[in-house]
Amino acid sequence: MSQNRVNTLFGAPDTLREKGIPLYIQVKKSILSAIAEGRVTGGDTLPPERDLATYLDVSRVTVRRAIDELIKDEVLTQRQGAGTFVSERVEQPLNHLRSFTEVMEARGKTITSKWLDRSLGMPHEEECKALKLAPDQEVVRFYRLRFADGKPMALELATIPSCYIINPFAMEGSLYDLLEQQGCRPVRALQRLRAVSIDEQRANLLDIPQLSAALYIERTGINHEGTHVEFTRSWFPGDSYDFVAEIRDTL
Template sequence: MNRPGPHWIHPDEIHAIGGENGPLYLRLRGRIRRAVEDGRLKAEDALPPEREMAVQLGVSRVTIRRALEGLVAEGLLQQRHGSGTFVTPRTERVQQPLSRLTSFSRDMQIRGRRPTTEWLERSVAPPTPNEMLVLGISPKEQVTRIHRLRLADGLPMAVERATLPARVLPDPESIGASLYETLQQRGFRPVRALQRLRAENLSADDAALLGVPAGSAALSIERVAYLQDGAIVEFTRSSYRGDAYDFVAELTLSEELNAE
């Protein structure tokens, strides 16, 4: 853990703050952001305590606190209980194509990264009304629920919550590194899927799992996967870290537009 030097905000910047327009906390927030962007504040650097910063910059602790709160909400800074405020580690972003149905493990291996899983739940239980509707099963059937935290090189990347008909996967403990590999071995590997994407702010529980502040931006994906005969084999809800993933889709111009 490093502490920034005495001039992580330059003296001329400190004096300039009082002569600019706009709320003081917003101007200070911009100066701290600039210090991160130009490398004066580096990943995992610990900022001085609020009292020390207030004296150093000649502003009130309320101004310091409001400036820091905004940067924490942006994800640029992290506040760790009992330890202080730190610059958030930079995350190498992963590009995930939307046109290809592959497993998380395979995607990470292709990129030369080491995929690992922390199991949050593996169970067989009666379905909820929504699960019955999505999977097209009766109330008498059971479902297998698989909740996982997915990591790459030890960094939490996504929280996945999958539900499958229990007849497809009666023993959730049989899953190895990849759910799709297990399904393929059982003759139930999906061949296509429909995905719905939307932006979300992480709940406190999911944010804690992903190691980011509560309310951080994330990408929520709901996926329904199908077998060759059209039967639904999987329903998954996933939350991907907004600072770690870029989802990419290739588009082609339609024939109607070409004709125009």
């Protein structure tokens, strides 16, 4: 990366000499400004630490500390052997009921999936509770790893009462599209979100370190007749999403 390119992204070296402010914080602020102003965007690679340190006339230890803090803040991410990247975060509103496919396609991303399980069976206890089923009512399970532009973005385990899915092996794309074809697409949902430490198996699938912070979401979808037709559990990399909700004062 040329010196001019570093200058364009992060400003002239003399801007990193604010009195009373540690140098690593000034480097950190410079990177954040470059992201906020669109000079680097999600997925872009940062210059090598050595180049930044030389150009900004600071030590590599200073640059490393700034980058480490931004990785901790999930602004940056590192891929072994590939470098340091600006995190690609997807902003997803919580006040609109949308499928993974709809959210990603609205952002111009190409959606692919890897099937981990597609089966018919008896419901587990939590599935009976969520879907208001008797223990002898069959369900269909769809478990898949979802990709956007080739990057693992979600693990999704969906359970649907079998009466709503005529042929589970015919589904390839959006679950909500299939449910809409069957006349039972959810029109509202109950969602529960919490942070979890990802286990080794799911971490390997999502290509993130074991015990990384991940977002776990349970969704129970309800159709226009008030019937519970979907129970989906999803795991999302913690550095890939911002979930946004509008909150109003009802007083």
